[in-house]
């Protein structure tokens with residue numbers, strides 16, 4: 001089995017509420033996987049189960065071939081984890097923080113020195129290693145967190161909302177860093193986020209989780225089609241002639257859900273294929289049909305829809 005992460009019907013219930021509900025998630029070796037979902041969707045709870053930090057209520061989970069609940073040390077040896085709010089010792093330098101971490105992991109001293117220099121360089125903090133962590137910006141702290149994760153040479157890393165609360169420039173740096181770690185070092189990455197745009201920039205595949213359920217997972221460009229298959233049609237209609245009251249007439253066609261006037265025509269969001277009715281209406285009104293074509297929704301539209309519903 002080559003999947004780094006593999007879950008089957010993984011669930012976690014807090015009292016009477018499912019935080020994660022029958023989740024089937026796979027992350028393959030060598031990929032950057034975006035775990036996407038609005039706040040409260042169940043991302044952190046899932047990640048905690050992957051690391052053996054909280055026990056599933058039911059279902060199966062395997063990480064690097066191990067069961068995180070029973071073999072958490074095996075998982076921790078191989079998988080680095082950057083929590084949402086990594087903690088550091090503020091009154092010592094970044095470098096000393098890393099050395100401390102290395103000692104905790106029983107890495108021999110000269111090895112630890114070498115590793116520390118190396119990872120500070122990897123995350124772009126080589127010149128700031130001697131500074132106290134309390135002088136670090138949030139973005140720098142997050143990169144230091146990644147450095148700390150890298151010290152023990154993981155084969156996979158799990159990052160929980162690594163760009164949360166970071167300014168756009170800082171976020172881009174972090175995303176590029178993650179991309180480079182994957183490309184240059186073959187690290188498998190699972191990254192959670194509630195920001196689609198950021199995930200889109202660096203992920204090969206994404207999974208969208210809403211209210212504890214994975215509603216879709218797959219390659220970015222395939223998702224749009226997959227998720228709405230048979231459930232929604234979008235059309236762009238453009239006509240010339242007297243269009244007074246056309247909105248109202250369109251509204252009366254069964255199956256048209258939403259009408260949006262755009263610069264070049266009307267965008268129709270529909271629950272069924274209404275092209276026949278639309279063409280009939282256009283001809284009844286004596287208008288010229290300039291175009292009527294279907295428009296696949298962008299992933300962003302889909303995500304926003306679920307985001308709103310969550």
Ligand SMILES: Nc1ncnc2c1ncn2[C@@H]1O[C@H](COP(=O)(O)OP(=O)(O)O)[C@@H](O)[C@H]1O
Pocket residue numbers: 014018019037038039040041042043044045046
């Ligand atoms: N320790 C806990 N006890 C009770 N409910 C929790 C606990 N942790 C998370 N939850 C609930 O589980 C749901 C998922 O939370 P979480 O996994 O933190 O979502 P996300 O990371 O996607 O924002 C939320 O409704 C949250 O309130």
Ligand SMILES: [Mg+2]
Pocket residue numbers: 043044045084160161
């Ligand atoms: Mg979270």
